[in-house]
Amino acid sequence: MDPDVLIVGAGPSGAIAAKRLAEEGFRVLVLEQGDWPDYSKATVHREDFPLTAGRDWGWDPNVRRAAGDYPIDDSESDITALMWNGVGGGTVVYAAQWQRNMPSDFRVRTLDGVADDWPMTYEDLEPYYVRVERDFGISGLAGDTAFPPGEGPPLPPVPLGPAGKRVAKAHNELGWHWWPAPLAIATRDYGHLKACQQVGTCLQACHYQAKGSADLTHWPRALELGVELRTRARVRELTRRPDGLVGGAVYLDADGNEHEVKAGVTILCANGVGTPRLLLLSDDLANSSGLVGKRLMMHPFGTVVGVFEEDFRAWQGPWGQYIHSLEFYETDASRGFVRGAKWGLQPTGGPFSMTSAYPWGAENEIWGEGFQDAVRGRLGHSIMWGIIAEDLPEESNRVVLDPIGTDEQGVPGAKIEYRLSENSRRLVEFHQQRAQESLLAAGAYTTVVAPFIRATGWHLLGTTVMGTDPNTSVVNPQGRTHDVPNLFIFDGSVWPTSAGMNPTATIAALALRFTEQLIESRRDQRIAA
């Protein structure tokens, strides 16, 4: 029997939709081009882990070239697109920084006169934030003064530790905001998650299964509920029917054999590059607006390191972040740019990381005389602010099909074209200056502004924009494409603006809201019978 719902992509949005639909009795099939994460490669206690981590848990599909990856031509992009193609998606390798968007993020046009408002408010999404925070085992503390009052996450926050406390105290003296970090890191045993061991390798998958990644938080239950998950199933195109509906998809298995699946409803959850790629591969499906692939946003990223006399033993810890600050998140026109950025205070890693060009920069190169003293000076003594900067949507920043490159099975890859705007440059520069002031106020004897690097495109947003007008958007506020009544998009592609936050919390809340709306409207939903 054909499934009621076909979902493409087993990352967080696909997992949320699959589990929730299965709870309501829908027959769900999920096609995932990659595989399950192999946690046997999370060899965090081996001394050679710094050497193998980048190979086994790398973010760049062009470098990694794993089974589920497709090539992305980034030769015309200031930032490279990073992702994890497999069960759990980006949550397998994310830093677990679980940031809700702020109310102003949904009203950018109204408040700041740029870009677009979202067709929903913070208050509309708030109940779904609460639910996904329970589902992902989020830790943190209610009452953050950067957000409206309401229910907080289910687990207590990670310890601030000496570094977090030092910077928190400095922010109090400066009169600047900070708050214990919200994280998808379990601070207690919770469901399928184990309590965090603070090993600090969140970005290379969690050996201790303490990180709320969708392969752990959602997939076990989804499979128990009867969801069928086919891995190494690379969707080549969606199938169109004469009546204007999508019939399902054609996919290639690991051996290159072609299969067709049919479903009543199809939901794309393939991320901000994969989803538009698939629509473009499907003969420009759902693209009457011409906006499929356009408005790509990837969050320019800044890093500022502070080096202290004090030994924080900061080669590990909850890598996500000790604390966050949203002091400069809201627009202040006097700064010469609009919108803002979120800061997360992080450890800096082990000895190997002390020698790398990022974040330390060419001017602080460590080689030669004094090498050992320099390593000792940095190791454990340094912490850094990671700065997630909002970039505004521009149609010239986009995903297109690669006219040349193909994946292993001959399907065209993606090409991204992305240029940093002047607003983004000013924004990042301002925040780097303030972050230096923060660390100096905390007692750092020196700070380092990391050089700009391209490999920071963890957040892939905006390429099938959501809105109420079919002429200016691809999906409606329910995630349904305007053009095809039984085709939905539930991933970060639908974001009208990017906010300046790590996006998984909002991707998850949106996916749950979309799913509930689909369930609610099931009687009226047109399906490919």
Next chain:
Amino acid sequence: MNDHRRAQLGAIADELIPAGSGMPSASEAGVAGQYLDEVLAARPDLAEPLERALEGVDGLEGGAAIAKLRTNDPEGWGVITAVVPGAYFLNPAIRAALGYPGLERRPIDPDAPPDYNDDGLLDSVIARGPVYRPTPAD
């Protein structure tokens, strides 16, 4: 990797990590010997690019080799600057001298009182009040 290439690597590595602060140089610490073997056992994919990088600077002294790699062979420079510190820090004596125990389990004590409000840290944040712009009325 043959002895010649190892000698080349050792000379380059000693320019990058000379002896100092009571600690041995890279070659003295086994960067071109035992610990190179361990690096390549963990990352056999690095062997070929490393060989290629060294071949490109064959016959040059350590300093001149580095200058050429930086200028003409960014990929080779990247491999060298991964392999050399990678091998150096694999030596347990080096890690001990740095006071680095490796990644340890630091379980969060569920019974420990939270530290986020030590000395009333959060009081002034809360006293300042909201720092967000609320959703505007339609």
